[in-house]
Amino acid sequence: MFDVAKINPVLTSDEDVTNYSFITVDDVLYLVMNTFSGDASYREDMVIKAGEYLNGFDVEAWKDKKLVIDGKHVTGGIDSLSEGDVLVAADDGTLEAGEASGVHFVVTDVDAYLTEAAIKARVAVA
Numbered sequence: 001m002f003d004v005a006k007i008n009p010v011l012t013s014d015e016d017v018t019n020y021s022f023i024t025v026d027d028v029l030y031l032v033m034n035t036f037s038g039d040a041s042y043r044e045d046m047v048i049k050a051g052e053y054l055n056g057f058d059v060e061a062w063k064d065k066k067l068v069i070d071g072k073h074v075t076g077g078i079d080s081l082s083e084g085d086v087l088v089a090a091d092d093g094t095l096e097a098g099e100a101s102g103v104h105f106v107v108t109d110v111d112a113y114l115t116e117a118a119i120k121a122r123v124a125v126a
Contacts, residue, residue: 004061011056019046020073021093023056029089029103030056044072060103062123067105069095071117078119081107087121100126 011030017023021032034048034055048054071078074087075096081087087105088098095105105121 004065006058006061008056008058009053011054012051013048013054015050017048017050017054018044018093019048020044022059022073022089022095023054023093024089025056027102029059030054031059032056032093059123060125063125064122066108066120066122068118069105069121071119074119078110078117081110081119083107083110100124102126 008028008030011025013023013025017032019032019034019036023030023032032048032054034046036043036046040046069078069087073094074081075090075092075094081097085107086098086100087095087107088101089103090096098104100106103123103125106124107119107121109120
């Protein structure tokens with residue numbers, strides 16, 4: 001997916017952002033995946049302070065691609081999700097069940113073989 005990724009090199013947020021959050025800036029949905037060094041390299045709870053530059057991946061560039069989404073990034077977890085359910089960005093940076101509009105995700109796979117708590121979802125644009 002990095003082959004088709006579009007990164008906004010000057011993206012910032014007016015609020016603190018947790019790594020691996022979904023944020024909307026100027027009506028564009030981004031997945032924030034900043035890189036850190038040292039012991040913080042793989043921590044998902046790292047916070048990027050308001051005003052700092054973000055590695056924001058334009059999610060719409062991944063249209064029709066599938067993402068593996070960990071359950072902790074879905075409001076309420078993934079236990080109640082089924083194939084065909086729609087997820088949209090929530091205000092807290094996670095995804096939540098919702099109606100298809102703009103850039104959203106359609107659940108395609110809920111099999112446990114992915115990980116103990118993850119789903120696959122296709123990026124869609126309404």
